[in-house]
Amino acid sequence: MSEKIKKDLIRCRLCQEIKEGVYLKSYNLKVCLNCFLNFFKKRVEKTIEKFKMFDKKEKIAVAISGGKDSVALAKVLKDLGYNINLFHINTGIDDENYAENSEKAVKKFAEKENLPLKILNLKDEIKIDIKLAAKISKKEICGVCGMVKRYLLNREVKDFDVIVTGHTLDDEAGSLLSSLIFWKEFMKRQWPVLKEEESLKKRAKPLTLVFEKETKLFCEILKLPYNPQPCPLRGGPYLFFKNFIYTLEEEMPSSVLSFYKGFLKRKKEFKWEEKKIKLEPCQRCGYLTSAKICSFCRLKEKISNLL
Amino acid sequence: MSEKIKKDLIRCRLCQEIKEGVYLKSYNLKVCLNCFLNFFKKRVEKTIEKFKMFDKKEKIAVAISGGKDSVALAKVLKDLGYNINLFHINTGIDDENYAENSEKAVKKFAEKENLPLKILNLKDEIKIDIKLAAKISKKEICGVCGMVKRYLLNREVKDFDVIVTGHTLDDEAGSLLSSLIFWKEFMKRQWPVLKEEESLKKRAKPLTLVFEKETKLFCEILKLPYNPQPCPLRGGPYLFFKNFIYTLEEEMPSSVLSFYKGFLKRKKEFKWEEKKIKLEPCQRCGYLTSAKICSFCRLKEKISNLL
Numbered sequence: 001m002s003e004k005i006k007k008d009l010i011r012c013r014l015c016q017e018i019k020e021g022v023y024l025k026s027y028n029l030k031v032c033l034n035c036f037l038n039f040f041k042k043r044v045e046k047t048i049e050k051f052k053m054f055d056k057k058e059k060i061a062v063a064i065s066g067g068k069d070s071v072a073l074a075k076v077l078k079d080l081g082y083n084i085n086l087f088h089i090n091t092g093i094d095d096e097n098y099a100e101n102s103e104k105a106v107k108k109f110a111e112k113e114n115l116p117l118k119i120l121n122l123k124d125e126i127k128i129d130i131k132l133a134a135k136i137s138k139k140e141i142c143g144v145c146g147m148v149k150r151y152l153l154n155r156e157v158k159d160f161d162v163i164v165t166g167h168t169l170d171d172e173a174g175s176l177l178s179s180l181i182f183w184k185e186f187m188k189r190q191w192p193v194l195k196e197e198e199s200l201k202k203r204a205k206p207l208t209l210v211f212e213k214e215t216k217l218f219c220e221i222l223k224l225p226y227n228p229q230p231c232p233l234r235g236g237p238y239l240f241f242k243n244f245i246y247t248l249e250e251e252m253p254s255s256v257l258s259f260y261k262g263f264l265k266r267k268k269e270f271k272w273e274e275k276k277i278k279l280e281p282c283q284r285c286g287y288l289t290s291a292k293i294c295s296f297c298r299l300k301e302k303i304s305n306l307l
Numbered sequence: 308m309s310e311k312i313k314k315d316l317i318r319c320r321l322c323q324e325i326k327e328g329v330y331l332k333s334y335n336l337k338v339c340l341n342c343f344l345n346f347f348k349k350r351v352e353k354t355i356e357k358f359k360m361f362d363k364k365e366k367i368a369v370a371i372s373g374g375k376d377s378v379a380l381a382k383v384l385k386d387l388g389y390n391i392n393l394f395h396i397n398t399g400i401d402d403e404n405y406a407e408n409s410e411k412a413v414k415k416f417a418e419k420e421n422l423p424l425k426i427l428n429l430k431d432e433i434k435i436d437i438k439l440a441a442k443i444s445k446k447e448i449c450g451v452c453g454m455v456k457r458y459l460l461n462r463e464v465k466d467f468d469v470i471v472t473g474h475t476l477d478d479e480a481g482s483l484l485s486s487l488i489f490w491k492e493f494m495k496r497q498w499p500v501l502k503e504e505e506s507l508k509k510r511a512k513p514l515t516l517v518f519e520k521e522t523k524l525f526c527e528i529l530k531l532p533y534n535p536q537p538c539p540l541r542g543g544p545y546l547f548f549k550n551f552i553y554t555l556e557e558e559m560p561s562s563v564l565s566f567y568k569g570f571l572k573r574k575k576e577f578k579w580e581e582k583k584i585k586l587e588p589c590q591r592c593g594y595l596t597s598a599k600i601c602s603f604c605r606l607k608e609k610i611s612n613l614l
Contacts (some may be wrong), residue, residue: 180487180561180566181555181564181566182562182566182569183565183566183569183572183573185568237559240555240558240559244551248488248547251547252544252547255488256491258489258490259487259488259489260490260492262490263490266490266491
């Protein structure tokens, strides 16, 4: 997935000079590497403004995994002058030294860019590793890992105004497709920004309109430290749909952009059955949840019963 | 696509006997070959009844291409006691003798089943072959071929009550997916049956809830004559989405069924912008169209200007 975009000598359509550059077939645009950086930053800036995600006075917590997407996001936000702090959750995934390499990349990046960084350890929080946790909860690893990370992050950023994540167009279009295939209620909550709801911080996805191959190119041009390994535990339906989205864009350039933008434009036209998902505070920790006890507390209970 | 379902010695869940049979993973069902035939027929019969497609008093025109789907459809309808006539349009596609082989299969089937058959030649009607027609109209071959076949069939069946086609779940889910990706208005008209509108005959798709691998198995068990060649000119987005649907079902059995059924169930919840497509009679031939002159007459005009 997200192959490298081939570099070549081109006439840049933005600065008109003949230089090393790339052809972005999704936009039918040839740009030199320097203009690409601006083009990328502007797309992110426009996304932030269009969806009224946050402004320069707000305190922003960037969830940084150490992969290309979250690293590119942190760099763009810093360069655009936003007030950001980095939060990394070490997943403890030791296959192929994944968690270790990710943490290293994040530390290197934070140091290079002189950004405040806080690191949490998932294993410290739930006492066991994520594979076992998934087995105990009888759920997919990716689902449990995501749930725990969201919970921890939300708890850690009390003094912040918003949590931003590096979800890209590939991610968003992939989950939209999956929601449409299974007609999941989740689609109701799918939007580039979700406002604060009691104990749930505001969340925003400023990379929602850029492709992963662009975040990769951005990191490479700027030689940003990032961990190029995909998570060794990833898989399942999520990956299946994301792969399809990738192939779709390769086969029919710009189709993914129009798919996702079409959804954003038409979402209000869907007249969903009014089964509104009601969120109430968890009886254990107060985190907003659709059940009596939130998934995180239920997982912790299951684990402590076993240990 | 639509690979063979592997035959094996199984205990049939319907008749309980140990016999040669198949495992249908979409329904998590092991059935012997004989029970499969009944199972398949019943699914088609239920689809016809559920969507109130037609009854045994109506005169039915079956559009038969000679492929496994339309052949299976004609056989099921005959066995269920419907009053059917066959209509075959020879597409004139001579690559790999496709049109010739298809016509042969249809003739053999009609003779074997003692069914009335009418054959039309697409080339006689538009004077040129379909590849050239597609070039002239600057459209995809499949689109032009489909449009011409629909037009000719509609014209030929004046004395009939309904046209039925062999569109399968693979076809319908594929075009639904394509409509969702591009947010096409077409989705509004996507339904297993479309009622008569002035000059447009009622149309129905009784195979809308069965997979192509099932129509293939049905034909093979009964040794029905059909042309196993896929159309040598097929391709484009249609094939791309259909292939995805096939892979999706292989990866996540029954997901395609729930995708399409979910759409049927929720379609009424979509509150489309009320840009109702208004159909008016073509000024040349009277066929209902959304333009002043219908696509078929426009194509014929373009052709006669060139000849």
